[in-house]
Amino acid sequence: MKNRSITLVTIVAGSLALTGAAISPPIRNACAQQAHMSYAEDVAPIFRGWCVSCHQPGGQGYNASGLDLTTYDNLMKGTKFGPMVIAGQPDDSNLIVLVEGRAKIQMPYGHKPLPECLRQNIWSWIFEGAKNN
Numbered sequence: 567m568k569n570r571s572i573t574l575v576t577i578v579a580g581s582l583a584l585t586g587a588a589i590s591p592p593i594r595n596a597c598a599q600q601a602h603m604s605y606a607e608d609v610a611p612i613f614r615g616w617c618v619s620c621h622q623p624g625g626q627g628y629n630a631s632g633l634d635l636t637t638y639d640n641l642m643k644g645t646k647f648g649p650m651v652i653a654g655q656p657d658d659s660n661l662i663v664l665v666e667g668r669a670k671i672q673m674p675y676g677h678k679p680l681p682e683c684l685r686q687n688i689w690s691w692i693f694e695g696a697k698n699n
């Protein structure tokens with residue numbers, strides 16, 4: 567019996583190692599401090615620190631795209647091109663595409679990318695439904 571369970575563990579670990587290379591990126595909220603992301607506590611502070619200087623009325627990003635990142639409601643309004651956040655679908659959300667540098671332009675515009683953990687926090691918050699929590 568003992569031997570059988572050891573074999574099972576080995577097989578499971580082996581298949582994880584095989585699939586591991588194909589999963590990209592891995593567990594996205596790995597370095598999150600908590601299980602669930604909060605808009606007010608985890609996401610809004612990132613926008614205030616890295617985005618709002620341009621994404622508020624009169625700012626460069628707001629003038630160019632219409633995106634106002636000062637409040638939840640304005641974030642969810644998106645731009646004239648449509649929503650930037652699709653609840654539950656972070657990889658299809660333009661905001662994530664831009665902060666991950668997967669488009670021609672990257673956010674924050676003209677600056678180095680957000681630290682990985684912060685990108686993961688936004689990703690996880692969208693994945694969890696992009697709630698006003």
Ligand code: HEC
Pocket residue numbers: 613616617618619620621626627628630631633645647650660661664665671673674675676677680
């Ligand atoms: C230095 C100014 C600046 C900063 C800081 C900045 N942005 Fe932008 N943002 C812009 C400009 C300019 C555009 C329009 C770019 C374009 O369409 O060529 C834009 C456009 C966008 C768009 C909309 C793209 C579209 O399709 O119209 C999103 C989403 C966005 N920014 C998100 C962010 C996020 C999230 C942050 C913070 C992590 C951020 N931005 C920080 C200047 C900035």
